[in-house]
Amino acid sequence: MSLNIIVLAKQVPDTRNVGKDAMKEDGTVNRAALPAIFNPEDLNALEQALRLKDMYPGSKVTILTMGPARAAEIIREGLYRGADDGVVLSDRAFAGSDTLATSYALSAAIKKLGNYDIIIGGRQAIDGDTAQVGPQVAEKLGLPTVTYAEEIVDADNGKVTVKRRIESGVETVKAPLPLVVTVNGSAAPCRPRNAKCLQKYKYAAVPSEVATDDKKKELIEKRPYLNIGEWNAAYVDADLAQCGLAGSPTKVKSIENVVFTAKEARKIENTDEAVEDLIKELIANHTIG
Amino acid sequence: MADKNNLIVYLEYEDGKVADVSLELLTKGRQLADKLGIKLEAVVAGDNLKDIEKQVMPYGVDTLYKVQDKRLYPYTSLPHSSILINLFKEIEPRIAFMGATSIGRDLGPRVSSALHSGLTADCTSLEIGDYTDAKTGKEYKDLLYQIRPAFGGNIVATIVNPDCRPQMATVREGVMKKEIYNSNYKGEVVDLDVNKYTDNTDFVVDIIDRHVEKSKVNLKGSPIIVAGGYGVGSKENFDLLQQLADVLGAEVGASRAAVDAGWVDHDRQIGQTGVTVRPKLYIACGISGQIQHIAGMQDSSLIISINSDPDAPINTIADIVITGKMEDVVPKLIKYYKKNSK
Numbered sequence: 231m232s233l234n235i236i237v238l239a240k241q242v243p244d245t246r247n248v249g250k251d252a253m254k255e256d257g258t259v260n261r262a263a264l265p266a267i268f269n270p271e272d273l274n275a276l277e278q279a280l281r282l283k284d285m286y287p288g289s290k291v292t293i294l295t296m297g298p299a300r301a302a303e304i305i306r307e308g309l310y311r312g313a314d315d316g317v318v319l320s321d322r323a324f325a326g327s328d329t330l331a332t333s334y335a336l337s338a339a340i341k342k343l344g345n346y347d348i349i350i351g352g353r354q355a356i357d358g359d360t361a362q363v364g365p366q367v368a369e370k371l372g373l374p375t376v377t378y379a380e381e382i383v384d385a386d387n388g389k390v391t392v393k394r395r396i397e398s399g400v401e402t403v404k405a406p407l408p409l410v411v412t413v414n415g416s417a418a419p420c421r422p423r424n425a426k427c428l429q430k431y432k433y434a435a436v437p438s439e440v441a442t443d444d445k446k447k448e449l450i451e452k453r454p455y456l457n458i459g460e461w462n463a464a465y466v467d468a469d470l471a472q473c474g475l476a477g478s479p480t481k482v483k484s485i486e487n488v489v490f491t492a493k494e495a496r497k498i499e500n501t502d503e504a505v506e507d508l509i510k511e512l513i514a515n516h517t518i519g
Numbered sequence: 520m521a522d523k524n525n526l527i528v529y530l531e532y533e534d535g536k537v538a539d540v541s542l543e544l545l546t547k548g549r550q551l552a553d554k555l556g557i558k559l560e561a562v563v564a565g566d567n568l569k570d571i572e573k574q575v576m577p578y579g580v581d582t583l584y585k586v587q588d589k590r591l592y593p594y595t596s597l598p599h600s601s602i603l604i605n606l607f608k609e610i611e612p613r614i615a616f617m618g619a620t621s622i623g624r625d626l627g628p629r630v631s632s633a634l635h636s637g638l639t640a641d642c643t644s645l646e647i648g649d650y651t652d653a654k655t656g657k658e659y660k661d662l663l664y665q666i667r668p669a670f671g672g673n674i675v676a677t678i679v680n681p682d683c684r685p686q687m688a689t690v691r692e693g694v695m696k697k698e699i700y701n702s703n704y705k706g707e708v709v710d711l712d713v714n715k716y717t718d719n720t721d722f723v724v725d726i727i728d729r730h731v732e733k734s735k736v737n738l739k740g741s742p743i744i745v746a747g748g749y750g751v752g753s754k755e756n757f758d759l760l761q762q763l764a765d766v767l768g769a770e771v772g773a774s775r776a777a778v779d780a781g782w783v784d785h786d787r788q789i790g791q792t793g794v795t796v797r798p799k800l801y802i803a804c805g806i807s808g809q810i811q812h813i814a815g816m817q818d819s820s821l822i823i824s825i826n827s828d829p830d831a832p833i834n835t836i837a838d839i840v841i842t843g844k845m846e847d848v849v850p851k852l853i854k855y856y857k858k859n860s861k
Binding site for chain 1: 533593595596597600620621622624625627628629631632633635636637638639640641650652664665669670674675676677678679680681682683723724725726727728729730731732743767779785791792799800821824834835837838839840841842843847848851852855856858859860
């Protein structure tokens with residue numbers, strides 16, 4: 231038995247290093263101003279997909295991402311680690327999407343891909359932390375979901391066994407294929423790049439990346455596996471009313487850089503005497519001890 | 520059941536008890552319902568729901584919808600979503616809240632997708648206010664402001680859902696306060712037939728094993744928290760914080776950056792995407808003070824910040840600031856506490 235696996239991944243701004251020009255005036259994120267990385271939990275998801283591929287030889291792992299052409303970077307990263315194929319879903323019409331519009335676009339692309347057994351994504355992306363897109367994609371496709379997965383144990387006889395990590399403990403569930411699974415950061419980390427895959431996919435690209443590079447274009451024509459799909463809204467038959475800002479029920483009313491009402495903090499010198507005095511004071515007023 | 524346009528809270532129920540987060544949402548929901556002049560409703564789906572009225576009515580619930588069936592406990596996504604989707608189509612709530620828990624964050628998106636209603640995750644504040652659409656100039660009265668840090672906690676965003684209903688939000692446990700509204704409050708109980716609200720095909724996910732592992736970490740209940748951030752620099756330095764916590768009888772907490780760096784377990788994370796705490800004493804070591812962290816600890820009674828950067832944002836909300844390396848300061852705290860306690 232082999233599986234068709236779709237991994238949902240997102241290229242995210244590294245929110246740990248945010249500069250002042252990170253936000254646009256309309257309150258959406260200016261992604262161009264930030265270093266872009268493979269969303270961490272999507273890497274955990276990719277690992278679960280690759281493990282299924284190891285378990286069920288002949289399985290195929292396709293990475294689907296929505297974003298600008300440069301998001302092809304994470305598809306390449308995935309190919310280097312063992313994925314087989316990838317698609318960048320890219321269109322201006324998707325700009326400003328909230329989670330609902332995003333899940334609509336992704337579900338349209340998944341329908342276009344067709345023939346899937348299991349869709350795996352990270353639990354949430356570090357730029358939004360919403361954890362909404364996975365379950366929403368599932369709803370749009372009419373599939374069950376298993377969220378907070380820590381390990382996909384197997385996928386025998388049309389059912390997957392999944393260990394979930396939830397607040398109260400650990401739960402093991404059996405759910406029928408096809409379905410959507412979202413993977414926790416506590417799951418196994420993604421395997422590193424594989425030297426052979428790196429060699430093979432080094433020049434993989436979406437068409438718009440090589441538009442002005444005839445040499446690379448020629449190479450990709452000769453080796454079609456180097457072509458990363460680049461799909462727009464029309465190609466996936468997306469209804470524009472459900473895409474981007476128009477398709478987003480949530481609107482950003484305002485964005486603030488919060489200025490804390492500064493209270494006058496007491497400054498304690500980093501000396502033995504001062505620290506000891508502070509400790510004595512805290513003991514005396516029963517804060518500690 | 521013609522009563523429409525109210526505020527509804529989805530209740531989580533485990534071991535015969537309504538979850539704290541649900542009661543906190545009822546408290547917030549009651550306030551907002553009063554402000555809007557609408558009813559507070561609640562919905563619960565599960566097994567053994569007998570005494571639940573007693574637990575929730577004092578929070579000011581006007582209508583409690585109960586769906587009782589063995590198969591509804593433990594929670595699985597599809598049947599609980601179907602119940603909410605079908606009920607919401609019927610009663611058309613104006614606002615719906617659920618906990619930002621592994622249940623609420625599984626359920627909310629599915630319901631919002633089916634109803635095409637906006638959902639904002641992990642809100643830290645919920646208010647009522649007006650909104651004017653910048654493009655169309657259309658004015659909206661009394662919308663739900665869903666306020667949350669976003670973008671890794673670098674900003675605070677106010678989100679609204681002008682046109683779609685319900686306006687949905689999830690909130691983490693501990694963010695809102697839990698307060699009895701009126702211990703004699705009596706609302707109406709409406710029993711719903713599970714077969715009307717779910718389909719047999721919803722029961723396709725089987726829970727084959729479930730073991731409760733209560734978290735060993737008790738951040739919420741600890742009167743003193745010693746928390747470390749990215750500035751702590753290493754796992755070894757976190758051991759130093761643990762030593763300080765041990766002598767003070769405190770718990771160790773961490774900012775998200777420190778958790779992401781792999782120095783501390785995830786269940787110790789404090790902030791919008793972690794736990795919200797209100798200890799008597801919060802010692803922040805090497806924590807710069809992103810909004811998303813501050814959202815989870817700003818109500819601490821006394822905040823001491825130890826940071827090598829005198830301009831770290833956290834210093835603006837701290838009561839006491841010690842400028843210096845935590846590797847330097849923490850051993851002093853340990854030494855002089857040992858010397859002076861007893």
